[in-house]
Amino acid sequence: MKLYGSTTSPYVRKARVLIHEKNMPVEFIVEDPWVEDSPIIIKNPLSKVPALEIGTDSYMFESVLVVHYLDHADGKSFTPRDPAGYWQSQWWQALGQGIIDAGITRVFETRRPEEKQMPEKMAREEQRIARAIDLAEKTMKEGSEFLLGNRFGLADIVMGVAMQYTDFRYTHDWRSRAPKLAKWLAGVAARPSFEETLPPGFVKVA
Ligand SMILES: N[C@@H](CCC(=O)N[C@@H](CS)C(=O)NCC(=O)O)C(=O)O
Incomplete structure (x- = not known):
């Protein structure tokens, strides 16, 4: 998996902290959503980070969903079960x-x-x-x-x-x-x- 985002975005950072905590093999790729013709629109038509590549030409966006996906991706959820x-x-x-x-x-x-x-x-x-x-x-x-x-x-x-x-x-x-x-x-x-x-x-x- 690949996570696209900026280093200052708190939305992106939520996912980065979780990936670090879970030691997941997710590559972090810096992509600035603010620059003219930002390539982020190919991953997220809303043109916002984070975007998470989960397969070929397949992306999750919106940090709540990205974090939810990462939380469940490895069977070791960081959410209480009760x-x-x-x-x-x-x-x-x-x-x-x-x-x-x-x-x-x-x-x-x-x-x-x-x-x-x-x-x-x-x-x-x-x-x-x-x-x-x-x-x-x-x-x-x-x-x-x-x-x-x-x-x-x-x-x-x-x-x-x-x-x-x-x-x-x-x-x-x-x-x-x-x-x-x-x-x-x-x-x-x-x-x-x-x-x-x-x-x-x-x-x-x-
Ligand atoms: N609701 C979105 C907000 C994401 C968001 O606004 N990200 C900012 C960076 S902090 C962004 O990409 N902004 C680009 C823009 O608004 O054009 C989420 O939770 O992922």
């Missing part, structure tokens, strides 16, 4: 994906010419992120190493990527408001799968 754990994992992944979506929307707004930027749009995305962080903090168990039980899983991957993307593109002090989340993130971020997929230019927050 119904409660399964849905809790989906819940955390939805929260993480929402934080990523909000972070991406916000950063694109900051990149528009200043006179075209809409501060209220940025504030709306920032409020989404703040509420999601508050709910994560409220939901997390005190002192737990992982989000679900005693096993690292997809919930940790998606939320970990989401929080590091927040640190990367919307650097602000959320840690003083969410100490449990901050402690959990420090543990997850120290894993080789996270260390080795950091976006270029990422500055670690203590």
